[in-house]
Amino acid sequence: xxNPRYAITNKLLGNIKRISEIITDLNSRSFxxxxxxxxxxxxxxxxxxxxxxxxxxxxxxxxVKRILKNKPExxxxxxxxxxxxxxxxxxxxxxxxxxxxxxxxxxIIRIQKIITNGLIEKYRSGRIRKEPVFVNNPKTRQTIxxxxxxxxxxxxxxxxxxxxxxxxxxxxxxxxxxIFHKQFVIIHPFIDxxxxxxxxxxxALLAKMGLNTFNLFSFENYYNQNVSKYFTEVGxxxxxxxxxxxxxxxxxxxxFTDGIIDELLRVKKELEKEIIFPNIKDHHKLILDYIKEKxxxxxxxxxALTKRAKPTRNLDFNKxxxxxxxxxxxxxxxxxxxxx
Numbered sequence: 001x002x003n004p005r006y007a008i009t010n011k012l013l014g015n016i017k018r019i020s021e022i023i024t025d026l027n028s029r030s031f032x033x034x035x036x037x038x039x040x041x042x043x044x045x046x047x048x049x050x051x052x053x054x055x056x057x058x059x060x061x062x063x064v065k066r067i068l069k070n071k072p073e074x075x076x077x078x079x080x081x082x083x084x085x086x087x088x089x090x091x092x093x094x095x096x097x098x099x100x101x102x103x104x105x106x107x108i109i110r111i112q113k114i115i116t117n118g119l120i121e122k123y124r125s126g127r128i129r130k131e132p133v134f135v136n137n138p139k140t141r142q143t144i145x146x147x148x149x150x151x152x153x154x155x156x157x158x159x160x161x162x163x164x165x166x167x168x169x170x171x172x173x174x175x176x177x178x179i180f181h182k183q184f185v186i187i188h189p190f191i192d193x194x195x196x197x198x199x200x201x202x203x204a205l206l207a208k209m210g211l212n213t214f215n216l217f218s219f220e221n222y223y224n225q226n227v228s229k230y231f232t233e234v235g236x237x238x239x240x241x242x243x244x245x246x247x248x249x250x251x252x253x254x255x256f257t258d259g260i261i262d263e264l265l266r267v268k269k270e271l272e273k274e275i276i277f278p279n280i281k282d283h284h285k286l287i288l289d290y291i292k293e294k295x296x297x298x299x300x301x302x303x304a305l306t307k308r309a310k311p312t313r314n315l316d317f318n319k320x321x322x323x324x325x326x327x328x329x330x331x332x333x334x335x336x337x338x339x340x
Contacts, residue, residue: 002159004179006249015257016174022264031271039270040215044068048085050224051199057081061293080118088114088200093215096207103164103180103201105157108189111200116193128153129191135235146239147188156187164205177205178256179249185234186247199223206260216267222259229255273325280323283308283316288325291339296329298336 049064057078059067067079068086075083088111095101113126128150135145148156160183164176184198199220206217223230233255236243280288286305290297302313317337320326326337 002156002163002183004163004183004249005247006175006179006253009250009254011254012250012257015254015261016172018261019174019257019264022261022268026264026268026271029271035271036216039267042270043216043218043267044086044089046218046221047089047203048082050218050220051196052078052081052085053224054220054227054230055081055195062290065289077119081115084115084117084119085196085200088196089203092200092204096204101204103161103205105154105161108157108161108197108201112190112193112197115196115200116190120192124191128157128189131191133188133191135188144237145235147186148240153187153189157184157189160184160187173205173208174257174260175253177202178253180205181256182234182249182252186236186240216271217263219259219263221266222262280320284320287316287320287337288339291326291337296336296338 045061045065045068048068049059049061052059052064059078059082063079064082067075067082071083072079091114092101092111101107109126109128116125119125130150132150133147134143135147136142137144147153160180164180167176181198181202184201185194188194190197203217203219206219233252236247283306287297287302290301290305294301299310299313299317302316303310306313308316317326317328320337321328324340327340329336329338
């Protein structure tokens with residue numbers, strides 16, 4: 001029977017309290033629908049980019065946005081990864097809105113099937129693995145973790161789902177979501193797509209904790225900022241059977257809740273910015289998104305993103321400077337702009 005070991009440290013308790021405060025604040029506000037629709041679209045873009053990037057997908061955020069907007073039919077594997085992840089996100093969102101999603105093995109298998117469709121063999125997509133797997137260090141290519149035997153994967157996965165169900169009204173949902181995430185990665189029930197499936201199901205668990213702005217949320221973004229740290233915290237080193245009785249979830253839960261606070265504060269800041277600056281247009285967002293990804297933007301960069309004439313482009317930069325969102329650095333041809 002699955003019975004995870006963890007301690008409610010002062011840090012973890014403080015994080016849970018902070019998250020509750022932010023969620024209460026967000027849920028008490030009313031935001032214009034047009035703002036929420038745009039924020040939801042942006043969150044899906046960030047989630048699809050971040051979660052696939054964690055697994056080694058090389059596509060930059062600008063390409064991810066283009067792919068999700070145009071949805072091309074003939075795509076490379078890297079592009080299909082993004083489209084699959086977005087499809088799974090949309091399906092999860094719909095099920096959560098209708099209150100029809102529950103953490104059961106068939107639902108988990110369904111998510112893995114969507115994200116791996118067309119990327120692995122059909123007999124491995126949407127099926128719990130029937131063979132051993134190994135986790136390698138992406139840098140050294142050396143095996144660092146041997147998950148449980150495939151014969152035990154279904155049983156361990158059922159024990160995890162039963163644990164969530166049994167404790168749904170007893171243990172804080174944040175802790176349950178964090179425990180699910182790490183234990184799922186430990187079990188490694190699929191031949192591929194374990195990380196992406198874990199992150200998607202974790203999003204669903206967080207939505208059930210009463211976060212009305214769930215659709216605006218992209219906690220994968222936090223992990224993608226330091227992938228090595230994420231892998232260190234969520235994964236294990238060694239043979240599962242040698243270390244299974246020594247696994248402690250405390251450090252991971254502290255890191256996990258740190259990430260949720262970071263993302264909630266980002267969402268809160270973005271929402272407030274949208275309300276304070278309602279005159280920001282799509283072309284202004286092009287500038288801001290580019291700076292967020294690249295660190296700065298020049299007029300030449302902007303001209304490649306838009307058909308707006310140079311005088312109009314100057315007005316766009318000046319508008320964002322007036323709003324206090326960007327600053328101008330340099331003069332003449334050496335001029336560039338950064339976030340303030």
